[in-house]
Amino acid sequence: MGAVTCQGLVKRFQQGDQTIYGLDHVDLTIKEGGFVCLSGPSGSGKTTLLNAIGGLDKPDEGSITIAGRSIDDLSKGELANMRLNTIGFVFQAYNLIPVLSARENVEFVMQVQGVSAAERRRAADDILREVGLEGMEDRRPAQLSGGQQQRVAVARAIVSKPALVLADEPTANLDSHSAEQLMDLFVSLNVNHKVTFIIATHDTRVMEYAQRLIRMVDGKIVEDQRR
Numbered sequence: 001m002g003a004v005t006c007q008g009l010v011k012r013f014q015q016g017d018q019t020i021y022g023l024d025h026v027d028l029t030i031k032e033g034g035f036v037c038l039s040g041p042s043g044s045g046k047t048t049l050l051n052a053i054g055g056l057d058k059p060d061e062g063s064i065t066i067a068g069r070s071i072d073d074l075s076k077g078e079l080a081n082m083r084l085n086t087i088g089f090v091f092q093a094y095n096l097i098p099v100l101s102a103r104e105n106v107e108f109v110m111q112v113q114g115v116s117a118a119e120r121r122r123a124a125d126d127i128l129r130e131v132g133l134e135g136m137e138d139r140r141p142a143q144l145s146g147g148q149q150q151r152v153a154v155a156r157a158i159v160s161k162p163a164l165v166l167a168d169e170p171t172a173n174l175d176s177h178s179a180e181q182l183m184d185l186f187v188s189l190n191v192n193h194k195v196t197f198i199i200a201t202h203d204t205r206v207m208e209y210a211q212r213l214i215r216m217v218d219g220k221i222v223e224d225q226r227r
């Protein structure tokens, strides 16, 4: 379900009178259940690639298939639906809603999906326990540490059991212990639920977990290493 195919992706950005290639003819196939890290220097196109795969930013050229379905011609509404039902996003900035508790933050997506209140609560509490936040369900983000907030963000991203998780620098603000816990959680979802992971990172601790390490430079894939 979580397979991804990118063919001939090009994304150009205009910076003054210069054209920058965020993506420069990227071809990439990731199988269902893949655990892939994107590495490369700052500005090499990792976020641009995640945004294209997640349907957040349309490439200028090329085509993308997610879970066997082309997303090239989807409307904004259809893309939003695909994100809601197929993809979990984990960003460096946790994007939690400050006035909501951890549980309410996790429930929020399910509310949009139309899940009943009782089922939402059960699923939110289950996933918060799984990420190690039992007993903290009623705390607001400001009452949690950075690592704990990141785990709420992860719980929110995975509560609906997406086929694909896209993570952009998920450990950037985490201490070693929290980073390790987060990666163990990702691996267990990958192994037990066959969730496909694509993780953009500068963090060598994260790269050690990759089945496949892709290196980008100037919008191009320059190395694709399978382990």
Ligand SMILES: Nc1ncnc2c1ncn2[C@@H]1O[C@H](COP(=O)(O)OP(=O)(O)OP(=O)(O)O)[C@@H](O)[C@H]1O
Pocket: 013, 014, 015, 020, 021, 022, 040, 041, 042, 043, 044, 045, 046, 047, 048, 049, 200
């Ligand atoms: N909205 C934008 N407008 C103009 N240029 C952009 C935009 N988004 C990205 N770029 C440019 O595209 C290139 C790729 O950026 P991208 O954010 O994908 O890199 P990255 O590998 O994720 O970097 P980092 O590791 O710093 O997060 C960079 O040169 C960046 O300046």
